[in-house]
Amino acid sequence: MDFTVSPQTEQFRTEVREVIRTHFTDDERHAVAQSGTKHSWPLHRGLAAAGMLGAAWPVSEGGQNRSPHEMDALYEEAARAGVPMAGFSTTMLVAETIRRVGTSEQRARVLPRVVAGEILIALGYSEPGVGSDVAAVQTRADRREDGTWVINGEKAFTTTAEEADYVFVLARTDQKATRHRGLSLFLVPTSSEGFAVSAMQTLGGERSNMTFFSDVVVDETALVGDVDTGWQTMLVALDFERGGEFAAEMKRMMDLVSTWATGEGNAVSSNTLRRIGRAATETAVAGLLGSRATSLRAEGRAANLEGTMAKLYATEALQRHSSQLLDALGTSGAARGNAVESAIEGMYRHAFVTTIYGGTSEVLRGVIAERRLGMPRTPRATA
Ligand SMILES: Cc1cc2nc3c(=O)[nH]c(=O)nc-3n(C[C@H](O)[C@H](O)[C@H](O)COP(=O)(O)OP(=O)(O)OC[C@H]3O[C@@H](n4cnc5c(N)ncnc54)[C@H](O)[C@@H]3O)c2cc1C
Known part of the structure; x- marks a missing residue:
C-alpha cells in the first residue's frame, strides 16, 4: 500500500x-x-x-x-x-443526510446556508440514559390533525446547541412499533417556543448541553426522510463517517511533546524518551489505519469498518499515551499557565471523551467482532 x-x-x-x-x-x-x-x-x-x-x-x-x-x-x-470542530462536524453530518434523503425544499432551504457558514446544526440523538442504544429514545413526536408535529422530551450531550440554529432530533413517532421502527428525524429550529438549553461541563473543559423540548411545534417541512424510517436515515450517515481524524489528535500530542522535550531547561530522561518513542510508534500506526480507511473511500469503496478500527485504535492510544506523557512531565505537568505543559494536560483530560463519543470502545469492539470476525451478536442486557 x-x-x-x-x-x-x-x-x-x-x-x-x-x-x-x-x-x-x-x-x-x-x-x-x-x-x-x-x-x-x-x-x-x-x-x-x-x-x-x-x-x-x-x-x-x-x-x-x-x-x-x-x-x-x-x-x-x-x-x-x-x-x-464539533459544530462543523455535526452540521456537515446533517447536511450530508439532507443532501441524500431530504426533500428538494429542504435542500434548497438548508444547504446553501450551511455552505455559506451561516447556520450550525447540533445532533440530538442521545438522551439521559440513552447513548449507545440510541433506538431506545423516549423523546416523542406526535402528529396533529393539521399535519404539524408536537415534540416532547429531553436530550443529553447536545454539543454546540447553545450556538446552533437547529437540532437534528431523533424522536419516536410510533409508540407501538418495535424498537428500530417508528423513529423519525426532525430538523428543529432552536428558536422554537418550548425549546431550552442548559450547559453540561465535561472533565475535558468542553461544554456540551442538555436540551429540552416542551410541546415544541414544527411543521411537516421539519421531517427529514420518511416518517418512521429514522433508523434507516441515521444509517445513511455511516457512509460518510471517517475515523481518521483521531490519529491527528495523536499527532497534535506528539507535536506538543516534541516542543516540550526540545525546550530549554526541560530534563528528558531515558525513561521519558522511551515513552515518547512508544507514543510516536503508535501515532504512526494510528495514521496508517486512518490512511487505509481514506484510501478505500477514495477508491469508492465503503470503509465503515476500517474507519471504526482507526477510531478505536487512535482514541485508546491517545488515552494511554497522554497519561504516560503527562506523567513524564513531572510536576510541571500540573502547572497551569505554561502553554505547552497546559496543552498536554488538556489533551490528557480531553482524551477520556474520545473513547465515548462516535461510539464507545466496547461498542466498536462489538461491531468489529460481529462484522469482520463473524462472531455471534452480543445479546442485549435486559434491565
Ligand atoms: C463530550 C461528549 C459529547 C457528545 N456529543 C453528542 C452530541 O452532540 N449529540 C449526541 O446525540 N450525543 C453526543 N454524545 C453522547 C455520546 O454519543 C454517548 O455518550 C455515547 O453514545 C455513549 O452513550 P452513554 O454515555 O449513554 O453510555 P452507555 O451507552 O450507557 O454506555 C455505558 C457503558 O456501557 C458500555 N456499553 C454500552 N452498550 C454496550 C454493548 N452493546 N456492548 C458492550 N458494552 C456496552 C459502554 O461502552 C460504556 O462503557 C456526546 C458524549 C460526550 C461524552
Whole structure:
C-alpha cells in the first residue's frame, strides 16, 4: 500500500492551514477555551469564505469536489491546531443526510446556508440514559390533525446547541412499533417556543448541553426522510463517517511533546524518551489505519469498518499515551499557565471523551467482532 498523498492534497493542506492561522487567532483560542464551546464562528466563517464547507460536494452544489484525502487533510490540520470542530462536524453530518434523503425544499432551504457558514446544526440523538442504544429514545413526536408535529422530551450531550440554529432530533413517532421502527428525524429550529438549553461541563473543559423540548411545534417541512424510517436515515450517515481524524489528535500530542522535550531547561530522561518513542510508534500506526480507511473511500469503496478500527485504535492510544506523557512531565505537568505543559494536560483530560463519543470502545469492539470476525451478536442486557 502506498499512502503518499498528491501535491494537490498538500496544496489544499497549506490553504487550510492558512485559513486556520488567519481566523483562529490567539484571542479566539483563548475565548473558546474559556467558554468550552466546541465551535469557533470566526473560523467557521473563514472556512466558508474559502469554500471549505461542503468542500467534498460537487461544484454545482457549492462545493469544490475535494477527494477523501483532501478532506482528511482539512480535519487533520484542524486537529493538529487544536481547533474545536464539533459544530462543523455535526452540521456537515446533517447536511450530508439532507443532501441524500431530504426533500428538494429542504435542500434548497438548508444547504446553501450551511455552505455559506451561516447556520450550525447540533445532533440530538442521545438522551439521559440513552447513548449507545440510541433506538431506545423516549423523546416523542406526535402528529396533529393539521399535519404539524408536537415534540416532547429531553436530550443529553447536545454539543454546540447553545450556538446552533437547529437540532437534528431523533424522536419516536410510533409508540407501538418495535424498537428500530417508528423513529423519525426532525430538523428543529432552536428558536422554537418550548425549546431550552442548559450547559453540561465535561472533565475535558468542553461544554456540551442538555436540551429540552416542551410541546415544541414544527411543521411537516421539519421531517427529514420518511416518517418512521429514522433508523434507516441515521444509517445513511455511516457512509460518510471517517475515523481518521483521531490519529491527528495523536499527532497534535506528539507535536506538543516534541516542543516540550526540545525546550530549554526541560530534563528528558531515558525513561521519558522511551515513552515518547512508544507514543510516536503508535501515532504512526494510528495514521496508517486512518490512511487505509481514506484510501478505500477514495477508491469508492465503503470503509465503515476500517474507519471504526482507526477510531478505536487512535482514541485508546491517545488515552494511554497522554497519561504516560503527562506523567513524564513531572510536576510541571500540573502547572497551569505554561502553554505547552497546559496543552498536554488538556489533551490528557480531553482524551477520556474520545473513547465515548462516535461510539464507545466496547461498542466498536462489538461491531468489529460481529462484522469482520463473524462472531455471534452480543445479546442485549435486559434491565
Ligand atoms: C463530550 C461528549 C459529547 C457528545 N456529543 C453528542 C452530541 O452532540 N449529540 C449526541 O446525540 N450525543 C453526543 N454524545 C453522547 C455520546 O454519543 C454517548 O455518550 C455515547 O453514545 C455513549 O452513550 P452513554 O454515555 O449513554 O453510555 P452507555 O451507552 O450507557 O454506555 C455505558 C457503558 O456501557 C458500555 N456499553 C454500552 N452498550 C454496550 C454493548 N452493546 N456492548 C458492550 N458494552 C456496552 C459502554 O461502552 C460504556 O462503557 C456526546 C458524549 C460526550 C461524552
